[in-house]
Amino acid sequence: MTAAYVALEGGHVIEGRGRASGTARGELVFTTAYSGYEESLTDPSYEEQVLTFSYPLIGNYGVREERFESDRVHPRAVLARELTEDVAEWLESEGVPALDHIDTREVVTDIRDGGAMKCGIAVGEDVTPEDALEELEACKGMSEHTEIGEQVSVDDATVHGEDNDGETVALVDCGAKGSIVSSLLERDATVHVLPHDATVAEVEAIDPDVLFISNGPGDPANFEQAIALVEAFVEDTPVAGICLGQQVVARALGGSTEKMDFGHRGVNQPVLDLESKQVLMTTQNHGYTVAEPGEHLEVSQINVNDDTPEGLDGVEYDILTRQYHPEANPGPQDSLGFFDDVLAMGEQSARAVPADD
Numbered sequence: 001m002t003a004a005y006v007a008l009e010g011g012h013v014i015e016g017r018g019r020a021s022g023t024a025r026g027e028l029v030f031t032t033a034y035s036g037y038e039e040s041l042t043d044p045s046y047e048e049q050v051l052t053f054s055y056p057l058i059g060n061y062g063v064r065e066e067r068f069e070s071d072r073v074h075p076r077a078v079l080a081r082e083l084t085e086d087v088a089e090w091l092e093s094e095g096v097p098a099l100d101h102i103d104t105r106e107v108v109t110d111i112r113d114g115g116a117m118k119c120g121i122a123v124g125e126d127v128t129p130e131d132a133l134e135e136l137e138a139c140k141g142m143s144e145h146t147e148i149g150e151q152v153s154v155d156d157a158t159v160h161g162e163d164n165d166g167e168t169v170a171l172v173d174c175g176a177k178g179s180i181v182s183s184l185l186e187r188d189a190t191v192h193v194l195p196h197d198a199t200v201a202e203v204e205a206i207d208p209d210v211l212f213i214s215n216g217p218g219d220p221a222n223f224e225q226a227i228a229l230v231e232a233f234v235e236d237t238p239v240a241g242i243c244l245g246q247q248v249v250a251r252a253l254g255g256s257t258e259k260m261d262f263g264h265r266g267v268n269q270p271v272l273d274l275e276s277k278q279v280l281m282t283t284q285n286h287g288y289t290v291a292e293p294g295e296h297l298e299v300s301q302i303n304v305n306d307d308t309p310e311g312l313d314g315v316e317y318d319i320l321t322r323q324y325h326p327e328a329n330p331g332p333q334d335s336l337g338f339f340d341d342v343l344a345m346g347e348q349s350a351r352a353v354p355a356d357d
């Protein structure tokens with residue numbers, strides 16, 4: 001059997017069964033999602049993290065590329081109670097170490113008590129606990145990954161749905177899930193996917209109906225250019241954001257963000273819409289949250305479990321953001337209407353501007 005070790009912050013080492021070999025380090029987090037492992041593993045927001053699945057059996061319906069959210073696996077390593085052969089082979093081929101036969105209940109309890117923590121991983125024929133401890137030693141905190149945008153964003157701008165008749169969206173790719181693009185395309189939008197460090201001039205050249213900031217990994221403070229874009233356009237162009245996008249928008253408008261203890265990761269997070277009083281089941285994957293929305297934004301939705309802001313609306317500007325993932329994939333589709341609302345906001349704002357003929 002291949003040796004497999006996880007060294008946790010504080011120096012405690014857990015032994016598991018090796019399913020995909022290699023060494024790795026990252027922030028140890030857990031998801032309670034009971035399905036959707038292909039989508040979670042290809043979600044760029046997991047970059048630099050080690051993902052623990054609390055659901056005990058992962059991989060029971062195979063691995064299919066059409067369910068991927070990006071072109072590679074993003075977590076640095078994977079922990080599970082039981083991984084199927086299909087998933088273990090996939091992770092091995094992606095060079096992502098994986099361990100199972102882990103007491104994931106205990107790992108999740110440790111994270112809940114101690115918060116998301118650094119960890120080191122070593123899986124292979126000859127690895128030792130010391131190899132995992134060395135990885136732990138070299139592990140950086142999430143906010144220290146200042147170049148994380150570079151690792152997940154497109155290098156060059158691309159256009160999707162050029163022949164569509166709907167709104168024009170400039171989507172700033174901070175690590176966007178594919179389903180955000182397809183949710184917009186399905187609604188007849190033309191989507192310009194821009195690098196995370198796109199300039200004001202590049203966005204101006206598109207003249208978008210909506211400036212949309214995507215989800216993405218790590219600390220929103222490290223996405224300085226996306227913050228600058230929101231500052232530059234918010235007075236004249238409707239702005240939308242998902243997850244990291246909500247955090248970026250809040251920071252751009254004088255609000256603040258903070259790290260949560262262990263975050264929200266799963267597919268059954270209850271969110272209360274303060275106006276309609278409806279509760280939506282949502283998909284989530286975040287470790288930071290908006291602490292203060294600032295004076296230009298008001299909280300429209302909150303998490304039922306801990307009251308953290310889940311939706312923000314502009315007070316004087318056209319802004320709509322969500323902390324959760326309305327595009328689902330995986331998870332419930334209660335909140336898909338967000339994309340209709342965002343595009344309607346873009347359309348109304350375009351109509352309100354007198355044509356300069």
Ligand SMILES: NC(=O)CC[C@H](N)C(=O)O
Nearest residue numbers: 215216218243244287288
């Ligand atoms: N899914 C996301 O966009 C995550 C946002 C941010 N990286 C966080 O952890 O809070």
